[in-house]
Amino acid sequence: MNMNAYRTRAERGELQLGTWITMIRTPAVLTLLKAAGLDFARVDMEHSPFSMETVADMAALARALEFPLVVRPPEGNREWITRLLDAGVWNLHIPQVDTPEQAAEIAACAHYAPQGARGVYGFGPHTEYRTLPPGEHMAAANARVHVTAMLETRRAFDRLDEIAAVPGIDALTIGPTDLAQDLGVLGAPNQRQVLDLHRRYVVDAARKHGKAVAMVTDSAEGVRQMVALGATIINYSSDAAVLRAGYAGALDAMRKPF
Numbered sequence: 001m002n003m004n005a006y007r008t009r010a011e012r013g014e015l016q017l018g019t020w021i022t023m024i025r026t027p028a029v030l031t032l033l034k035a036a037g038l039d040f041a042r043v044d045m046e047h048s049p050f051s052m053e054t055v056a057d058m059a060a061l062a063r064a065l066e067f068p069l070v071v072r073p074p075e076g077n078r079e080w081i082t083r084l085l086d087a088g089v090w091n092l093h094i095p096q097v098d099t100p101e102q103a104a105e106i107a108a109c110a111h112y113a114p115q116g117a118r119g120v121y122g123f124g125p126h127t128e129y130r131t132l133p134p135g136e137h138m139a140a141a142n143a144r145v146h147v148t149a150m151l152e153t154r155r156a157f158d159r160l161d162e163i164a165a166v167p168g169i170d171a172l173t174i175g176p177t178d179l180a181q182d183l184g185v186l187g188a189p190n191q192r193q194v195l196d197l198h199r200r201y202v203v204d205a206a207r208k209h210g211k212a213v214a215m216v217t218d219s220a221e222g223v224r225q226m227v228a229l230g231a232t233i234i235n236y237s238s239d240a241a242v243l244r245a246g247y248a249g250a251l252d253a254m255r256k257p258f
Contacts, residue, residue, distance in 0.1 A: 003143075003144060004038075004090045007170070009088070011089035013232055016040055021046070021238070025050060027061040027240065030083055030084065033067070034067040040070055041067070043055055046073065052087065055087065055089065056088065065196075070091040070146075071092060072095060075238045082118065085126055086124060087125050088125030088128075090144055097150055099155070099159055103163045106168075107147060110145050116142075117218070131182065132144075150169065150173050154183055160201060171212035172206045172214070172223070173213065173216070215229070215234055215235070216236075
């Protein structure tokens, strides 16, 4: 079975640049994003109208292209984790992880025994439609899946070290807007400083426990800042934001002579 390039690069500490998919629901967008030179695409099911059917089709094309697909489910529970993994999604970006107990449950749902208690189901996209000996399939799947925990509340940072220590959680990140809201600094003059401080907390905890660091930004300068901070998985902007900015910039240039 194919290995997961996203996980392999993360374990090596290699820089990966991707983007959110929040609007374009045709799987063919993955071909475009790979051709543009991105290392991965991240589908947002928490704040966007993607269905399981659409994400399953995207996952199938992503595997064929060997272009990593990451999915943020609406919630990090057993139902969503099981359905996404069995649909052939290999990389999960789990929102609102507040406690080590929650992180441990997420890790258990994402891994077969002995690492966890993921539900076992015959063959399908998750086995690439091959019938494999159970032990072989389970070991390969455990070695391939990659799980990122999003820390988005003060409560999560109160127990950051414990969350970072959970086996089966491979990377840590923040949800900057929700975290700023929970900390009471959303839109305030000190929002950036407070978030940068919490980013450093995440980097320190990740280094201590051997986890990767994922961050999100919307500018080239922001990418450089995240790399300097210690992030190796960086999500730049989104399909909708890049399209809007591109058209707005082009139209502004075209209208100036008039």
